[in-house]
Amino acid sequence: MAVFDFDRVSKLAPAVPRERTEASPCAACAVRGMTICAPLDNQELAQVSAIMTSVELTAGEPLFDEGEAAGNVYNVTSGTLKVYKLLPDGRRQVTGFLFAGDFLGLAKQETYAFSAEAVTSCLLCRFPRAKLEDLMQRLPKIEQRLLNIASNELVAAQEQMLLLGRKTAREKIASFLLMLAKRAKQRGQEEDPVAVPMSRTDIGDYLGLTTETVSRTFTQLKQDGTIQLLPNHQVKLAAREALEDIAGGF
Amino acid sequence: MAVFDFDRVSKLAPAVPRERTEASPCAACAVRGMTICAPLDNQELAQVSAIMTSVELTAGEPLFDEGEAAGNVYNVTSGTLKVYKLLPDGRRQVTGFLFAGDFLGLAKQETYAFSAEAVTSCLLCRFPRAKLEDLMQRLPKIEQRLLNIASNELVAAQEQMLLLGRKTAREKIASFLLMLAKRAKQRGQEEDPVAVPMSRTDIGDYLGLTTETVSRTFTQLKQDGTIQLLPNHQVKLAAREALEDIAGGF
């Protein structure tokens, strides 16, 4: 899918003098406060920055595949990714979408437990796992932060199990839109006409539905007046209260 | 459901002299190697032991409810528990079953994200969260262990999402039985006639099915010759290969 075969892994800011590593390129980072780097001071940030490389992905480009040796962890700085698992016959479950500020690749195993692929064009920070683990010895704050992230993901995973196991298509879509809105707000982006960059197929694979059911349910919510489908993959939450009622305690 | 209203929280081993705290009651712990205490030496274990109380639950007894202040974390030493979430109308999703050696209560939030209830009679070790967090400052091994546990749970949660979102009833039941067998083996228990202590309703709520569908699917697998339903909540995996094929890459 990548039309241009350009080198998609490149050191950021090569023009910055080496001696000024302490805050670059992280100084300009838009998501610093929400990610693994949040609890670090400038000196510590420099150590993290030193082992980091930048990665750029175009829409549809894979980052890694399930079963691959888990050599790196990532931080999303812009764009949207999906992570998913496959059954042998190709059925797919998207286990999460990732946005700016999200952390990716947490796995105590040797190999990734899921595949990751760009939904839109993306920028990420890449950290070699081995080097990050060295760093964690010296900076236990990082480990604490990771435990914090993992705990939050676990809570989200349980919420998603409730959705997958017990909610109707209508409830799933309502919950999904509210989740997108909540997360957009968290990272300081527009939450009411909410951006929905992923395809109907991706949404279906996330919610345990088919694309057709996703599409029909959007139509139905539109006809109810609960939402409006705007151009550019945006959805207006016309009756947010109603949506929250439908979602059922999200 | 608890017929006798006896004090179900009691210090273990009150007969042991206080000065011999270093290894008691943990010295006799059957699950020490598989839990939060695994990486600790005897001296460290004594510190953990010092903040621990023992809890006993009878079948059906709740341990805590979703939304309650999360004051404690637990380690299961024997028995089976379930953890679950509810929708406002009472629909339930069991997000996990816990067995000897499992850790419970990991939540960076102020409140529990799920309810926990005994499936069989249970014994647990209880640790006040605040005290354990103090201890983690001195014993970073514990924090590492928790991150490890959280990572593994995250992997399991993603596997469960795949099951809930994309597997058929038959595949779900097959995966479920194999998961029970695998976990029984891990803790050194009989894995082939596998113990299935939970009710059909609990299984259904775990797999996103109704009790009727669970029951019908068991019957169907029995008629295939894939499994045998034995007395005392045991299931013989008569054709394990077939079961693994059905489960689809579990």
Place this chain on the structure above:
DNA sequence: CGCCCTCTTGAAATTGTTCAATAGAGGTGG
């Protein structure tokens, strides 16, 4: 401007649910 891919819509088929009744197992008290 046109092609391709995604999204939408329709109708039929299917899986799993719901409602209902029976059978079985475990526990209690006589």
Place this chain on the structure above:
DNA sequence: CCACCTCTATTGAACAATTTCAAGAGGGCG
């Protein structure tokens, strides 16, 4: 120790939600 009682599990039949199969509409990119 047995009978009873209750709760759980099984089985059946009708129903419903979602899927599958199929076709057409829309939108974005070259």
